[in-house]
Amino acid sequence: MTSSMVRALGVRKSFGDLEVLRGIDLDVAPGQVVCVVGPSGSGKSTFLRCLNHLETLQAGRIWVDGDLVGYEERNGQLHVLPEKRLRAQRAKIGMVFQRFHLFPHKTALDNVMEGPSAVRGMSGADARELAGDLLDRVGMSDRSHHYPAQLSGGQQQRVAIARALAMSPKVMLFDEPTSALDPELVGEVLGVMKDLAADGMTMVVVTHEMGFAREVGHDFVFMDDGVVVERGTPADVLGAPQHERTAAFLSKVL
Amino acid sequence: MAQPDIASTVEDRPDLTIDATHPPRPGRWIGAGLTAFALFWLGWTIAVNPNLHWDVVVDYQFYPVILEGLWVTIQLTVISMVVGVALGITAALMQLSESRVMRFAAAAYLWFFRGTPLLVQLIFWFNIALIFTELSIGVPFGGPKLATWETNAIVTGFVAALLGLSINEGAYMSEIVRAGLQSVDPGQREAAQSLGMSRVQVMRRVVLPQAMRVIIPPTGNQFISMLKTTSLVSVIAGADLLTVTQRLYLENFEVIALLIVASIWYLVMTTLASIGQHFVEKHYGRGYGTSVPLRSRITRNLTIDRRKS
Ligand SMILES: Nc1ncnc2c1ncn2[C@@H]1O[C@H](COP(=O)(O)OP(=O)(O)OP(=O)(O)O)[C@@H](O)[C@H]1O
Ligand SMILES: [Mg+2]
Numbered sequence: 384m385t386s387s388m389v390r391a392l393g394v395r396k397s398f399g400d401l402e403v404l405r406g407i408d409l410d411v412a413p414g415q416v417v418c419v420v421g422p423s424g425s426g427k428s429t430f431l432r433c434l435n436h437l438e439t440l441q442a443g444r445i446w447v448d449g450d451l452v453g454y455e456e457r458n459g460q461l462h463v464l465p466e467k468r469l470r471a472q473r474a475k476i477g478m479v480f481q482r483f484h485l486f487p488h489k490t491a492l493d494n495v496m497e498g499p500s501a502v503r504g505m506s507g508a509d510a511r512e513l514a515g516d517l518l519d520r521v522g523m524s525d526r527s528h529h530y531p532a533q534l535s536g537g538q539q540q541r542v543a544i545a546r547a548l549a550m551s552p553k554v555m556l557f558d559e560p561t562s563a564l565d566p567e568l569v570g571e572v573l574g575v576m577k578d579l580a581a582d583g584m585t586m587v588v589v590t591h592e593m594g595f596a597r598e599v600g601h602d603f604v605f606m607d608d609g610v611v612v613e614r615g616t617p618a619d620v621l622g623a624p625q626h627e628r629t630a631a632f633l634s635k636v637l
Numbered sequence: 638m639a640q641p642d643i644a645s646t647v648e649d650r651p652d653l654t655i656d657a658t659h660p661p662r663p664g665r666w667i668g669a670g671l672t673a674f675a676l677f678w679l680g681w682t683i684a685v686n687p688n689l690h691w692d693v694v695v696d697y698q699f700y701p702v703i704l705e706g707l708w709v710t711i712q713l714t715v716i717s718m719v720v721g722v723a724l725g726i727t728a729a730l731m732q733l734s735e736s737r738v739m740r741f742a743a744a745a746y747l748w749f750f751r752g753t754p755l756l757v758q759l760i761f762w763f764n765i766a767l768i769f770t771e772l773s774i775g776v777p778f779g780g781p782k783l784a785t786w787e788t789n790a791i792v793t794g795f796v797a798a799l800l801g802l803s804i805n806e807g808a809y810m811s812e813i814v815r816a817g818l819q820s821v822d823p824g825q826r827e828a829a830q831s832l833g834m835s836r837v838q839v840m841r842r843v844v845l846p847q848a849m850r851v852i853i854p855p856t857g858n859q860f861i862s863m864l865k866t867t868s869l870v871s872v873i874a875g876a877d878l879l880t881v882t883q884r885l886y887l888e889n890f891e892v893i894a895l896l897i898v899a900s901i902w903y904l905v906m907t908t909l910a911s912i913g914q915h916f917v918e919k920h921y922g923r924g925y926g927t928s929v930p931l932r933s934r935i936t937r938n939l940t941i942d943r944r945k946s
Contacts, residue, residue, distance in 0.1 A: 543828075
């Protein structure tokens with residue numbers, strides 16, 4: 384449809400009477416890193432979850448890599464996508480969670496192999512090789528046979544990033560990937576994310592790490608109360624916020 | 638002792654290891670003594686009691702009829718548990734289903750089979766021929782029939798026992814499975830979905846293995862319970878261990894000796910099952926580093942019976 388990697392138009396989402404997203408637009412070009420910032424409860428996680436259809440929308444459209452997410456349009460009528468095709472869409476979208484959500488009954492290596500072998504139908508040997516390479520890339524090859532409970536938060540999050548990368552995603556979604564970490568562990572995860580960005584991965588990152596946003600982000604989006612209040616380059620928004628709500632929030636976190 | 642100076646060097650420090658004596662605890666010693674005495678006395682009266690006929694116990698422990706009953710009990714337990722677990726998983730998934738019809742059907746099943754005594758259910762199944770004299774395969778609502786059997790020929794004591802035990806067990810297992818499925822962090826499901834897994838894969842590869850950790854211990858207890866609950870089928874001529882024991886002592890009047898024979902077999906089976914449970918739990922505890930010592934597992938299972946009936 385366009386050359387955007389991710390495009391969201393007028394996304395609305397309610398839980399019962401509570402309207403959490405009230406018309407969100409977003410455009411992410413291939414290879415770009417967009418940082419999404421906003422106060423707690425502003426709908427950031429919900430928006431990310433809409434992007435890979437973990438939540439269904441009340442209104443709006445989302446395209447990832449040119450495909451309409453979750454639906455198909457035939458003769459002007461919207462149809463819910465069959466599960467098989469929705470799964471193929473999700474496989475192209477990597478997701479990293481605040482609380483890691485590694486599979487606790489599997490070792491680091493098995494966690495990373497899970498996607499390739501279950502979803503891509505890769506052979507055991509190939510999946511193991513791929514998983515080994517990815518763990519190496521996030522600096523976790525010496526811990527590949529540890530269970531998640533035996534890893535620090537930062538190590539778990541790096542394994543979780545490797546697990547998402549194992550599906551060769553076109554875009555990576557990060558939901559506050561460092562908020563559950565002790566301060567001294569934040570750097571190792573941000574380091575891996577910086578490397579990813581430098582390799583040209585398209586990324587949507589919900590974060591409170593303004594240093595990361597300034598250094599790595601191409602775009603900066605400030606959300607509050609289910610709407611995008613302000614957007615621009617990180618330098619512009621962080622340096623001279625145009626909106627009073629943005630300024631008030633940034634003065635608290637900076 | 639006077640408080641030593643903190644600044645003193647390591648060599649200067651007084652010996653600080655703790656090697657303290659305890660104030661006397663006479664209550665504990667008296668309690669232990671009395672208990673030991675009571676146990677010894679109990680053992681002694683049992684050992685020397687002429688009414689217990691230990692020689693008969695020895696004679697009958699491996700008596701062929703007893704062993705046949707033992708085999709029936711094992712079959713009843715294993716088959717009822719396997720069918721019960723399958724029914725339980727099905728009913729649990731129905732309980733968690735988005736379909737109201739499914740949830741209603743599951744709720745009705747649990748309500749009925751947990752709300753009536755197992756003994757009543759067993760007698761009911763045994764007498765099912767009073768309601769349905771024939772069983773047939775064909776088109777429902779009075780349509781043509783392909784094959785017909787007489788109910789009494791199919792629902793023998795053994796089959797009635799299996800029906801009663803497994804359908805009842807399914808209702809209890811359903812609650813255990815549901816609790817297990819719900820114990821898994823919803824984030825696990827989302828992480829699996831976001832990789833592109835299908836519903837079935839999410840369930841089989843991610844949710845169930847984690848739910849098993851919660852499901853296995855009470856299921857083990859159910860299994861051990863079932864070994865003993867099978868004795869209820871003696872009321873419907875189930876040919877299990879207790880039934881054959883009763884038949885024997887009605888002939889030779891060695892009531893107590895034969896009940897001891899049966900009890901020894903029940904203890905052997907429950908103990909073996911406890912040991913098995915230990916290893917299964919260890920398997921599903923991978924990655925969590927928790928484990929109950931084998932010895933306390935055995936005694937715990939033998940003493941606590943959280944069952945119904
Ligand atoms: N499944 C749900 N059911 C009902 N309400 C929900 C659900 N998920 C989120 N909400 C509500 O939606 C609002 C936005 O939640 P969301 O998690 O998207 O915020 P957030 O910006 O990610 O906040 P945080 O910074 O705390 O993570 C909150 O008021 C939350 O209570
Ligand atoms: Mg959030």
